[in-house]
Amino acid sequence: MRILVCGANGQVGREIVDRAAAAGVDVLATTRQTFDITQPRQVESLFERERPELVINAAAFTHVDNAETHSKEAYAINRDGPACLARLCAQADVPLFHLSTDYVFAGDANVPYKESDPTGPTGVYGASKLAGEQRIQAACPHHLILRTSWVYGVHGHNFVKTMLRLGAQRRALSVVADQVGCPTHAGSIADVLLTLARRYREEGRLAWGLYHYSGTPACSWYDFANEIFDQGHAQGLLAVKPSVSPINTDQYPTPARRPAWSVMDCSLFENTFGLQPDDWRSSLASVVAELGRQAAEDRGAPKRSHA
Template structure:
């Protein structure tokens, strides 16, 4: 089955395109240069021409701080773009799998958020993503919305790669220790979406609706950073671990307020599909290995080039 992957240049989109063949699927990856999901005519024309059996939307405006001053752009992509894809899917008679976020919640809870819990985004990014969920729900019955959190991977910009860079540049750094979440590997998100697409290709249906999916076990950004440095040193990616100090959110102000509690309850997803969630410590090791391999390949290529 052909699947149309929107946002193929992002962390999850890249992994979707890279892994689709393993699931017997043909991924048609579209970056924002290939497809403007806010352009209804362009989307409809592409879906009509390519005739995918399913759409996966990994495209989003994810600049959380910039969204506060570029709200029109954030809503255009996160709300209108999601709705446009849902309308095109409905017209084509195919389903849409869509990625959403923990930022739809206020972050004031202290128990893992369930799908039925009240939403109350504190910034434009979360509000625009929540509006996108509603647009999909209004337009298309055959949809699956997957909320996730703290996404990282070997591709693109993310916390893990930032910490590695800073860990090599500095002897010490400070990291926020009063925000809690569940780090989630982009490749794991891609795997579960492709498993669902594969299941739909075989069975013609899924348990449609709204679900939570994230890494297993909660931590703070401080905890996450310390583990990144510990594993990276053990793998020979750092000569030594930097000294990490804990700070509060108040000591690290940002234009957009971050949820202090982003822990998601994934039991509904696990029960509905029989797919378990991964421990983030193990997934982090996989990503660091991939980054180490990529760095080694660059070093070998540079050495070969210098000998020419």
């Protein structure tokens, strides 16, 4: 099965490419430098030339604060690009898998968001991602939109890597404690997408639609940071665990407003596909271990003998 992966240099895209061979699929990996989804002629040309059997769109403008001042670019990548892919997928009768975000919600709830709950993004990033969802739903019948949250992993920029870097530099840190969400491993998202791609290949159909998928259990950024430091210290990435103080959002102002509540109900996804979201603490352990291995290699640590 030949899968076109857009955004192959991002957190999830890299994981899809790395895991594709084991999943038994042939991946055409593209980045914005080689394939711009906002350019219809490029998209049309690639579809005609490569004839993908399924498309996974992991490309996105994800810098939440920069989106406020670069709204044109954010909408081009998060709305217009997906719309272009959806149109070509529909014409070629090819399914489109697309990643979206918890930021489509206002974040003012106190129970997990269901797919049917009203949306209400509070910034450009969330609004542009919601617009992308709507364009796909209108143009491509065979779509799978996966909303996820607080993505972290070995690749790219994310909270885990930032905390480990700051934890190695500082003895004390302050982290927001009044925003609650669900950390989600990029590798887990990749595994889910590849599993569903295989099912489509084998069965010729899938329960198309919009779903929520994120790690469990819910926690605050403060809780997440503490677990990162515990595991980083245990893996030898941090010589000393920094002390962490909880602060409120208003003590850490940002250009874009963050949702206070980013917890999503994943029961529809679980019941439909029989796939359980990962416990983020276990997935975090594998990420921290890999980052530790990479750090050891960078330091020129001697390799273990297999003799």
